[in-house]
Amino acid sequence: MSGHSTWPEWVYVGVVIALLCYVGAEAWNIERIIEHVPEDAEIIKVTGQQWIWTFEHEDGTKEIGELHVEKGKAYKFEITSKDVIHSFNIHDYVVLLDAVPGRVNTVWFSPTDVGEFDIQCREYCGLIHYNMRGTLIVEDKGA
Amino acid sequence: MVLELQKPRPIWQIMFSTHHTDVGLLYLITSLAFMFMGGALALLLRVELFSPGVQIIADSMTYNRIFTVHGTTLIFLFILPSASAFGNYLVPIMVRFKDMAYPKLNAVAFWMIPPAGALIWLGFADFTWYAYPTYSVISAPGPAADMWIFGLKILGVSSILGSINFVVTIMKCKHPDLPLSKMPLLAWAYLTSSLITLVAVPTFAAALLMLLTDRLGASGFFNPAMGGDPIAYQHLFWFTFHPEVYILVIPAIGFMYEIFPRFSRKPIFSHSSGVAAFTLLTIVGFASWAHHMYATGMSFTEKTVFMVGTLAAVPASAMHTFNFLATMWGGRIKFATPIMWAVGGIALFFSAGAGGVVNSAMPLDFITHDSYWVVGHFHLFVMGTILFGTVGFVYYFFPYVTGRMYSEVLGKVHFILSFVGTVLVFFTQHILGLFGMPRRIYDYPPIPEWVQMNIIISIGAFIIGIGMAIFLVNLIWSSAKGKPADMDDPFGLGGKYYFPYQAKNPSH
Ligand code: HEM
Ligand SMILES: [Cu+2]
Ligand SMILES: [Cu+2]
Numbered sequence: 001m002s003g004h005s006t007w008p009e010w011v012y013v014g015v016v017i018a019l020l021c022y023v024g025a026e027a028w029n030i031e032r033i034i035e036h037v038p039e040d041a042e043i044i045k046v047t048g049q050q051w052i053w054t055f056e057h058e059d060g061t062k063e064i065g066e067l068h069v070e071k072g073k074a075y076k077f078e079i080t081s082k083d084v085i086h087s088f089n090i091h092d093y094v095v096l097l098d099a100v101p102g103r104v105n106t107v108w109f110s111p112t113d114v115g116e117f118d119i120q121c122r123e124y125c126g127l128i129h130y131n132m133r134g135t136l137i138v139e140d141k142g143a
Numbered sequence: 144m145v146l147e148l149q150k151p152r153p154i155w156q157i158m159f160s161t162h163h164t165d166v167g168l169l170y171l172i173t174s175l176a177f178m179f180m181g182g183a184l185a186l187l188l189r190v191e192l193f194s195p196g197v198q199i200i201a202d203s204m205t206y207n208r209i210f211t212v213h214g215t216t217l218i219f220l221f222i223l224p225s226a227s228a229f230g231n232y233l234v235p236i237m238v239r240f241k242d243m244a245y246p247k248l249n250a251v252a253f254w255m256i257p258p259a260g261a262l263i264w265l266g267f268a269d270f271t272w273y274a275y276p277t278y279s280v281i282s283a284p285g286p287a288a289d290m291w292i293f294g295l296k297i298l299g300v301s302s303i304l305g306s307i308n309f310v311v312t313i314m315k316c317k318h319p320d321l322p323l324s325k326m327p328l329l330a331w332a333y334l335t336s337s338l339i340t341l342v343a344v345p346t347f348a349a350a351l352l353m354l355l356t357d358r359l360g361a362s363g364f365f366n367p368a369m370g371g372d373p374i375a376y377q378h379l380f381w382f383t384f385h386p387e388v389y390i391l392v393i394p395a396i397g398f399m400y401e402i403f404p405r406f407s408r409k410p411i412f413s414h415s416s417g418v419a420a421f422t423l424l425t426i427v428g429f430a431s432w433a434h435h436m437y438a439t440g441m442s443f444t445e446k447t448v449f450m451v452g453t454l455a456a457v458p459a460s461a462m463h464t465f466n467f468l469a470t471m472w473g474g475r476i477k478f479a480t481p482i483m484w485a486v487g488g489i490a491l492f493f494s495a496g497a498g499g500v501v502n503s504a505m506p507l508d509f510i511t512h513d514s515y516w517v518v519g520h521f522h523l524f525v526m527g528t529i530l531f532g533t534v535g536f537v538y539y540f541f542p543y544v545t546g547r548m549y550s551e552v553l554g555k556v557h558f559i560l561s562f563v564g565t566v567l568v569f570f571t572q573h574i575l576g577l578f579g580m581p582r583r584i585y586d587y588p589p590i591p592e593w594v595q596m597n598i599i600i601s602i603g604a605f606i607i608g609i610g611m612a613i614f615l616v617n618l619i620w621s622s623a624k625g626k627p628a629d630m631d632d633p634f635g636l637g638g639k640y641y642f643p644y645q646a647k648n649p650s651h
Contacts, residue, residue: 027504084278091579102367105440122513122581130584
């Protein structure tokens with residue numbers, strides 16, 4: 001060694017490792033909690049295809065490009081695709097999961113605000129990927 | 144250091160040469176040409192995104208083709224060849240051998256690049272630089288897609304051959320008086336990045352063949368309609384390309400390990416820490432590939448494993464940053480153009496790493512994934528760190544190759560424009576991602592925040608573009624008309640600092 005002390009580097013590396021451990025532990029814990037699906041979540045089947053989203057509710061009603069849900073209820077999306085990989089995204093509710101042909105991916109959410117929110121595709125899927133958009137409409141049936 | 148070009152020779156003598164400095168020069172010119180070409184495509188994209196609606200690109204397919212070729216070009220035809228360029232010049236000198244271990248193989252590896260580049264540019268595929276099935280199998284238009292696959296195949300073989308050459312040159316041809324542990328850190332960068340290449344790249348080479356036979360309908364590896372699994376491709380792809388990001392960044396870190404001690408007129412703070420960080424990254428870099436795939440529907444356990452693997456690689460990068468700053472600390476720094484680029488590079492490297500940690504924390508990745516955040520993140524590496532390190536090194540190297548000095552004023556203007564532009568473009572893209580704008584879109588709805596940020600980003604991109612135009616002028620003008628460099632010490636650093644290696648190449 002060239003005669004200088006190395007302890008500042010060890011301290012620095014120690015601090016970096018401590019921060020990373022904190023981030024990792026916190027992320028693990030939060031993900032564990034938010035992945036827990038409530039028992040009473042209603043199932044909505046989401047199908048991506050070039051370049052539209054279709055939705056099927058538990059009672060069999062179907063919607064294209066628009067999705068109506070009720071404020072305060074829990075919903076579980078079962079997401080798949082008919083052709084290429086898409087990614088189902090409601091950014092305002094941090095819902096993001098790939099629609100993969102041959103697989104069903106699930107994620108749940110519970111809308112807290114009444115109003116309209118953007119639905120979009122976040123995985124490149126060809127010609128009209130940029131406009132594979134839809135609208136989530138949250139209504140308040142109780143009021 | 145004698146790097147030949149000062150005695151002019153006809154171009155074909157350089158083209159048919161197998162001498163390492165000639166091959167290095169070919170790599171350098173090719174990679175810079177592709178840098179300007181790929182950058183020009185980026186400017187087209189930024190004009191189109193300047194505001195909602197159609198600007199200059201008539202249809203989305205053209206837009207999609209442009210960003211695909213932009214990404215492919217800059218990763219495979221600029222960054223990789225520019226790293227090989229300096230490796231060719233310097234690795235033999237640093238290990239004190241007369242040439243690369245296999246000079247003919249070396250020339251072959253280089254000459255695979257132009258045809259591959261031609262396939263990629265003449266095809267102009269649209270399926271993004273990662274060509275995910277099933278889109279790439281059932282939907283992407285040929286023959287562009289097939290030409291891209293062949294082009295990448297050739298580039299993969301080229302980088303494997305180049306890596307074999309670096310590993311053998313270092314391990315077998317190194318001067319017996321020079322222990323591996325004392326070898327310069329830039330040579331360590333080539334050793335480790337070449338080892339990563341040899342382990343990582345064959346996987347993608349296999350995946351490309353499977354993709355091709357799938358496209359031909361002869362197999363269904365990735366096609367669920369034929370019993371295959373598209374996610375399998377993503378695993379093969381990222382098993383290669385997460386390590387590949389380290390293949391790209393390690394040589395740039397190596398350049399900084401040359402620049403900082405030289406221009407700080409002080410030895411590297413800790414040589415052994417640099418070696419340790421390179422080695423650590425080489426190993427741990429293989430434990431994180433699926434952090435690109437959290438949103439494909441991975442289980443909680445899988446996500447956790449890859450998050451931990453990703454975080455485990457971060458300290459290695461942090462060690463480099465420390466080493467650079469500690470090297471500058473207390474040095475007699477000469478702020479010439481090369482070290483300015485390197486200092487800018489560390490600042491952006493640090494920001495990029497911090498963003499990467501956010502990506503790797505699984506709940507946060509569902510906000511950032513496939514949004515403009517990710518575009519900002521990896522550009523802070525590929526542009527902010529790698530291009531900055533490389534361009535700084537191009538300036539540093541300029542007098543040795545041409546025998547002339549570049550214009551210091553233009554070099555500094557280029558740096559300032561690039562730094563300001565890079566911050567404007569890629570920091571803003573992080574925020575735009577938080578506002579939910581997906582990447583790879585040709586047009587977007589007029590959401591006010593999106594519009595404002597896209598304008599800022601496009602302006603930043605034009606600033607970078609102006610800087611790059613100045614760079615081009617500086618390169619061409621100075622290599623013909625620049626003032627002759629003092630070849631004993633072109634940067635006036637004081638003889639013993641400017642080049643510590645045995646300068647004369649014994650065979651010349
Ligand atoms: C501190 C080190 C790093 C960390 C923690 C990190 C983390 C991540 C994570 C988690 C992602 C996935 C984000 C997503 O798609 O949602 C990502 C994407 C990416 N990173 Fe990094 N990264 C690091 C270093 C690098 C380096 C050194 C490079 C390149 C030289 C790089 C290039 C990329 C690229 C190209 C992507 C996006 C690929 C794509 O989707 O097209 N990263 N990074
Ligand atoms: Cu899409
Ligand atoms: Cu990665």
